[in-house]
Amino acid sequence: MxxxxxxxxxxxxxxxxxxxxxxxxxxxxxxxxxxxxxxxxxxxxxxxxxxxxxxxxxxxxxxxxxxxxxxxxxxxxxxxxxxxxELKGKPLSVMATPLAAFQVGVLQAEMHTISPVAGKMLSAIQNEFADWSNFIEKQFYSFAEDVSLVLDAHLYQKSIEKFEKMKNQLPVPDGPSFVHMDFRPANIIVDDNRVSGLIDFESVRFGSTEMDFTKLYRDFLRFDSSLYNAYRDGYNSIRPLIDLESVLPFYRFMDAFNSIGWCKRRGIKKNTLFLEENVASLKKFIH
Incomplete structure (x- = not known):
């Protein structure tokens, strides 16, 4: 091919x-x-x-x-x-400076200012905003069968119960915005501490911004408060950042659960480390 x-x-x-x-x-x-x-x-x-x-x-x-x-x-x-x-540079890493983190915030906020255009028909990018709660549920349960084959029955059942409880505590969705759905360091290219751009758009939707912060927090923001603060300042310079503390616990839990299902689909042997990390994370979120 x-x-x-x-x-x-x-x-x-x-x-x-x-x-x-x-x-x-x-x-x-x-x-x-x-x-x-x-x-x-x-x-x-x-x-x-x-x-x-x-x-x-x-x-x-x-x-x-x-x-x-x-x-x-x-x-x-x-x-x-x-x-x-080619975008000049390398994927974002935790060794980045606050300047780069600020620019990552600007980049994501600029993306989130993009809304669906009335009358413009799209065949592949869905607008999920109007039924956001149902979209989240579909995303979660689409992986549930795979997850049930990996976790013990008790942990699996506790995960289902936690999802149903936390889902009902989410704030009003923020959007409709263009959301990347895989906004993580590997997809953000940085050159000499300046953001060159963003890649990989196979999973994008129009929806609520609240789902788009999870992987960046998981792989980058949580390790250094100076990076987190700089990112937040950058984002807020373009549009108001939602209260991440009100959504991150739910979406980090959901990310761990779905990632376990992803590992089962893509092959546990090839993704053993990622699977173990997410099972450990899920247990922390449950207990």
Whole structure:
């Protein structure tokens, strides 16, 4: 399939390497014969491919993203593929400075200012805001069967009970906004402590912002209060940040539960460490 995509875009490739930490697509970094670096991205499904294409159309000129150099809608064998420019830099890490954290806040807030356009029809990006509670429930229970095959019966039942109790305590949703759904350090590119841009849009929706902070907090913000404060200042410079303390406990619990189900689907052997981390987190949230 890779050779087919390379031919489709007419690329003269000098070297090619698969990118790690890409969960919804197969991504390759290609160095072309002229020395330029580009990325080939092949989403796992047609729906993810269509979402990404629509997201590029919505986000272009609004926030910093790679340039889409080419798009192939695929065929019976391939869901589709993107040819993308390289954003200079590396994924965000906990070694970043408060300046970078501030810019991450600005980036996310700018994305959250984007609302659905009346009359604009989208085939793949759903607007879930009006029925947000039901959307959350669907997300949670879509993984429940997988989770039940991993956890002991007592912990699984306690998790279901906790979800139902906490869901009813959530504040009024904030939106409708463009939400990334996978806003984590691996998808935020930073160069010399300046944010270059955001990548990976296979899971995006229009919905409530409250779900979009969980992975950034899990993998970045919780480790350093100076980064957290700088991020918050950056976000607030664009739009008011919701009270994260009122939503993070629920969404961190839900993230741990869903991640266990994700590991079961994608293969426990390949994701043992991530599974163990999330089972440990879930137990803390339950007790």
């Amino acid at each position: 890779l050779n087919r995509v390379i031919q489709q875009f007419g690329l003269q490739v000098q070297s090619i390497n698969e990118v790690e930490d890409s969960h919804s697509s197969t991504v390759y970094k290609c160095t072309l014969s002229n020395g330029e670096n580009v990325f080939l991205k092949i989403p796992y499904t047609k729906l993810k491919c269509q979402r990404e294409a629509e997201a590029y159309d919505i986000l272009k000129g609004r926030i910093s993203i790679p340039d889409m150099l080419g798009y192939w809608s695929g065929d019976e064998e391939c869901p589709g593929a993107f040819l993308l420019s």
